[in-house]
Amino acid sequence: MMRRLLLALLVALAPSIAAAQFALIAPTQPTLDNGDRIATTAWVNNFVNAGLPLASGKIWIGSVGNIATAQTPSGDLTVSNAGVFTWATVNANVGSFGSATQCATITVNAKGLITAASAATCTPAVGSITGLGTGVATALGVNVGSAGAFITFNGALGTPSSGTLTNATGLPIIAGTTGTLSVARGGTNCGAASGTCLDNITGFASTGLINRTGAGTYSFAAPGAVAAPLQRGSLGGLTLSTAGASATFGIAIGTANDSTNVDVLVLGSAYTKTTSAWAVGTGNGSLDTSTIANSTWYHVFLIKRPDTGVVDVLISLSATAPTLPTNYTLFRRIGSMKTNGSAQWTKFIQRGDSFMWDTPVSDVNTTNPGTSAVTRTLTVPTGISVQAQLFVAGAGLSGDQGPGSIYISDLALADIAPTAATASSVTAITPNTAALTGQLGAQVVAWTNTSAQVRSRLQLSTANVSFQINTNGWIDRRGRDD
Structure with a gap:
């Protein structure tokens, strides 16, 4: 019955209780008191600002039981009571290492720390160098003067087993040179000077004397057939002829020095030529350029191609500078002729x-x-x-x-x-x-x-x-x- 009366009373007083203000005031406790009491704001602030008690050089570390525990830092890192962290010394050799000629050597532990450093002259193995051409690494590993080694300036040539020498200049033939140079290499294949050395050279087996026939070309002839030294302006034979009213003219056999008196031009057989454009050989044209003209003087030239020795005949309007065919460089004017009104040759007779x-x-x-x-x-x-x-x-x-x-x-x-x-x-x-x-x-x-x-x-x-x-x-x- 009492419970019902108390409940009715609480219900009747509920609005008044809700509108009322209650202040719960806890007692102020000393700072270091750990009693189970409700703390005021002032007490908590005072506790925090005053600092937790912690020995010098220690830091709070969460322990296994999730309890903050004071510990002293150790290992590779220490800390002072001023909050300065310091790495432990693992390498007392400090400074700069390595240069253009020295390589740096370092030791790193499992923690990534350099525990040792030094420098030494770089001496890489030749075989470890990349980017070299074929055979270079092998040659670099051979002593100068030995087979397969590089040749250095003023260094020893050694005795190479094989090789091809190209674009070499200033090669002295001096005492100490041994061996023979083969004919294929431009030598005589003889160890000592003798008449048989010449017999080893292709062509020298021919009987007779050497006769220069052009730049870099030679022939052999019996002593009586060898031409005498060039006589300035020499010319013999090569008589010109024409029947007249004809486009054809003839040239007799003969010889003549070229215009510079350095070579002999020999026409070994009688030739005929026409007024057509020049082409090598008898019976072909002789005109150097353009087409033949009426009533015009033309000059006749003996021409030569030194590289082959071929001699031919050419006519030109120029008395001194004919237009020569390709590879023909030597010439000599041997006469002059005139065309008639029909571009044919006017008849004449030549004697000397x-x-x-x-x-x-x-x-x-x-x-x-x-x-x-x-x-x-x-x-x-x-x-x-x-x-x-x-x-x-x-x-x-x-x-x-x-x-x-x-x-x-x-x-x-x-x-x-x-x-x-x-x-x-x-x-x-x-x-x-x-x-x-x-x-x-x-x-x-x-x-x-x-x-x-x-x-x-x-x-x-x-x-x-x-x-x-x-x-x-x-x-x-x-x-x-x-």
Whole structure:
């Protein structure tokens, strides 16, 4: 019955209890009192700020029972009561180790600590070096002077078992050199100088004397067949010929020094050539460039290819610098020819250095030419100076006494007024009789310039004086005097 009354009372008082404020106040206890009491905020703050008691050099460590326990740090790390940690010394050798020539040696324990360090000269095994070429490592391991070793500057060559020497210069043949050099290596395969050494060389088994046929080429010939030392300007044979009105011309056998007098060009058999583009061999073309032209002078050359010794024939507009075929480097001009109006050869006859037209050419035929010097162009080669072979004539018509003295001269000489006593190539004076006509002519030779020109001058000239120059041919020294 009492319980029901007490419960009813609590229910009736519940709102008042909820609205009421209660303050639970615990007693203040000493700092080090560990009694089971409720602590105030002030007490807890005082306890924490005052610090837990801990001996110097120790730290709190959770023990096995999850209880904070004071322990002294040990092992590789220590700590001071100021909170400074210090590593234990495991290597007393301190400093820098290793350089360009020394290698560093270190010892590391299981904890990753370096326990020892030092430096020593690097001496790697040759076989351990990578990146070397084939055979280099092996050669590096051999003493200089031994077979298979490298050759050092001023070092010993040793006795290599084999090898090929290339691009070597300055190789001395001195005392101490032993052995023989095989023919295949450019030697004679002889241990001592003797006549049999030459027999070991290919080709020297031939009987006769050595004859140089070109740069780096030689042949053997009987002593009587060996050419004498080069005589400057030498030329023999090689006579030119043509039937005229034809594109073909012939060249007789013969020999000639080249234009620089360093080699002999030999045409061993008669040749024929045409006006077509050059091709090696008889019967083929001879023109160096372009196409053959009408009424034009061409110069004939003997040409040679030194590497093979082949000799051929070429024609060119140039008297001194023909366009040579590939590998032909030597040449000699052996004559000159002129085409007609149809680009065919004009007939001439050659005897030695003399070239004569089959039909003389009238180059001058005039009346009352005057007494001053006149430059006359003749039908002889251009590009070179030749001796023109002329027939010069003068006449006085209707009783005129004629031209008097006629002087044909080289343009390189002084211009002289002709008289019978001073300068005259031909003197033509006829009787002063109206009923008579007098004419006189003579053979004249005069040097031309490279334009085929000479000078003419008459002593007298009137309307009744005539003057003629016919060109019979020319004399061409063809380089004999160069």
